[in-house]
Amino acid sequence: MKRLEGKIAFVTAAGGAIAGATARLFGAEGAAVACVDIARENVEQTAADIVEAGGRAIPLVCDVTDEDSVKEAVAKTVAEFGGLTTVFNAAAYRDPAAPALEIDVATWRKTLDVNVTGMFIVIQQAIPHMQKAGGGSIVNISSIYGARVAKRRPAYSASKAAVRLLTQSIAVDYAEDNIRCNAILPGPIATSRLLITNNSFEAVAERHRPHLPAGRLGQPEEIARTALFLASDASSFTTGADHFVDGGYNAM
Amino acid sequence: MGLLDGKVAFVTAAGGNIAGATARLFAEEGAAVACADVAEEDVRKTAADIEAAGGRAIAMVCDVTDEDAVKECIARTVAELGPLTTLFNAAAHSEQRFKVADMPVDMWRRTIDVDLTGMFIVCKYAIPEILKAGGGSIVNISSTYGKIAAAERPAYCSAKGGVRMLTKSIAVDYAADNIRCNSILPGPIEGPRMLQRNPSIEAVVARHGQRLHFKRLGQSIEIARTALFLASDESSYTNGADMAVDAGYTAF
Numbered sequence: 243m244k245r246l247e248g249k250i251a252f253v254t255a256a257g258g259a260i261a262g263a264t265a266r267l268f269g270a271e272g273a274a275v276a277c278v279d280i281a282r283e284n285v286e287q288t289a290a291d292i293v294e295a296g297g298r299a300i301p302l303v304c305d306v307t308d309e310d311s312v313k314e315a316v317a318k319t320v321a322e323f324g325g326l327t328t329v330f331n332a333a334a335y336r337d338p339a340a341p342a343l344e345i346d347v348a349t350w351r352k353t354l355d356v357n358v359t360g361m362f363i364v365i366q367q368a369i370p371h372m373q374k375a376g377g378g379s380i381v382n383i384s385s386i387y388g389a390r391v392a393k394r395r396p397a398y399s400a401s402k403a404a405v406r407l408l409t410q411s412i413a414v415d416y417a418e419d420n421i422r423c424n425a426i427l428p429g430p431i432a433t434s435r436l437l438i439t440n441n442s443f444e445a446v447a448e449r450h451r452p453h454l455p456a457g458r459l460g461q462p463e464e465i466a467r468t469a470l471f472l473a474s475d476a477s478s479f480t481t482g483a484d485h486f487v488d489g490g491y492n493a494m
Numbered sequence: 495m496g497l498l499d500g501k502v503a504f505v506t507a508a509g510g511n512i513a514g515a516t517a518r519l520f521a522e523e524g525a526a527v528a529c530a531d532v533a534e535e536d537v538r539k540t541a542a543d544i545e546a547a548g549g550r551a552i553a554m555v556c557d558v559t560d561e562d563a564v565k566e567c568i569a570r571t572v573a574e575l576g577p578l579t580t581l582f583n584a585a586a587h588s589e590q591r592f593k594v595a596d597m598p599v600d601m602w603r604r605t606i607d608v609d610l611t612g613m614f615i616v617c618k619y620a621i622p623e624i625l626k627a628g629g630g631s632i633v634n635i636s637s638t639y640g641k642i643a644a645a646e647r648p649a650y651c652s653a654k655g656g657v658r659m660l661t662k663s664i665a666v667d668y669a670a671d672n673i674r675c676n677s678i679l680p681g682p683i684e685g686p687r688m689l690q691r692n693p694s695i696e697a698v699v700a701r702h703g704q705r706l707h708f709k710r711l712g713q714s715i716e717i718a719r720t721a722l723f724l725a726s727d728e729s730s731y732t733n734g735a736d737m738a739v740d741a742g743y744t745a746f
Binding site for chain 2: 410413414417418420429455456457460461464465467468470471476477478479480481482483484485486487488489490492493494
């Protein structure tokens with residue numbers, strides 16, 4: 243028996259590595275998946291992969307910071323699949339690394355807007371449909387840097403900490419509607435994005451090594467499997483919780 | 495195909511509610527399970543249930559505070575079931591309510607001994623066997639009260655806080671050996687023990703008030719499913735983490 247049979251999922255940043263892996267896994271586990279991203283090409287690929295594997299998926303181009311755009315994407319999801327039960331929020335802006343004095347306010351605002359306000363907008367539009375469906379599960383991607391700061395990433399760290407408390411706030415306010423909301427705090431994950439600012443995955447693992455008991459980067463699929471646990475009924479008493487998937491980073 | 499095919503698990507307090515459900519679920523998912531408990535009749539029942547359902551299990555009487563007894567039980571597990579890969583530590587003692595100034599030192603020692611030292615002893619003798627198996631997963635039961643304090647439970651809260659840090663310590667020290675170690679922090683879980691202290695389950699729900707956001711107690715199977723996630727390769731990048739399974743109790 244598939245673990246998300248009958249569920250309808252809205253997955254943001256589904257053109258990316260982590261949310262792409264999650265969308266594919268959700269699709270393989272029986273969910274109908276709305277694959278949402280600001281970049282058309284990547285998200286079409288993710289949806290095509292799911293359909294090719296025998297699942298149900300549609301690609302949707304959507305800017306999570308644009309309320310109308312989110313409203314429309316959610317409406318299309320509901321029209322196509324008949325409802326909405328599951329949200330995976332991963333859209334994030336990778337701000338340039340710099341200490342506070344060297345960050346312009348526009349960059350700060352942009353980071354908070356995508357990482358937190360975008361998540362708020364998606365949740366706000368999704369919840370009424372989840373209430374209609376009798377409940378559901380929301381999984382939000384925070385970061386280890388939402389619990390322990392990274393150097394020269396004040397906006398990113400602040401935004402990811404905000405994600406944790408937004409998550410708990412949603413959990414507390416909508417528990418009575420049978421909606422659960424949890425956060426995942428990934429450690430360093432081997433995604434192509436990392437290679438924008440680093441030479442190789444090995445270089446990243448090496449830099450983290452003294453603080454990374456696993457001694458390796460995580461794989462997008464390892465986040466996806468945690469998201470599956472939280473999206474499925476296997477985690478039915480879990481809400482408002484942080485889930486570190488970080489190879490032990492936060493343990494030391 | 496089960497999520498724990500080929501695994502051999504040692505489960506303490508397997509005659510009890512939570513660990514009993516976990517032992518049964520581990521077996522359903524393909525693990526051979528050594529069911530350990532101080533209460534002989536209860537643990538025999540759990541092992542018999544597993545065998546009746548077509549699984550593999552042995553029952554053993556084991557006091558986790560007794561080093562020799564633990565040593566012998568681990569040796570017997572390996573001899574009868576094969577290389578040990580998985581550990582579920584749930585043995586705990588529930589002391590009477592006292593504030594620190596009123597608590598007899600013997601009572602403090604007893605709680606720390608069962609809840610924390612017992613877990614240390616089981617890990618101490620299990621880890622060398624898990625190393626021989628090439629790695630594995632340890633799941634320790636902490637509590638909501640290992641993170642926030644309950645009134646008049648100083649020994650229990652201290653022991654359960656200790657469990658979280660023992661867990662992280664093992665995670666950090668044995669990550670290089672492919673051993674993961676995580677803790678679960680259950681909120682109030684329905685069980686027969688509860689009715690020794692409370693007139694009814696409804697009374698327990700009422701006492702926890704608005705912090706119990708689902709307005710119900712957790713079920714032991716909900717902890718078991720989380721333990722399954724942590725014991726299985728589904729959680730391969732999760733190490734040294736605390737997983738609250740508490741319906742938002744600690745979020746609020």
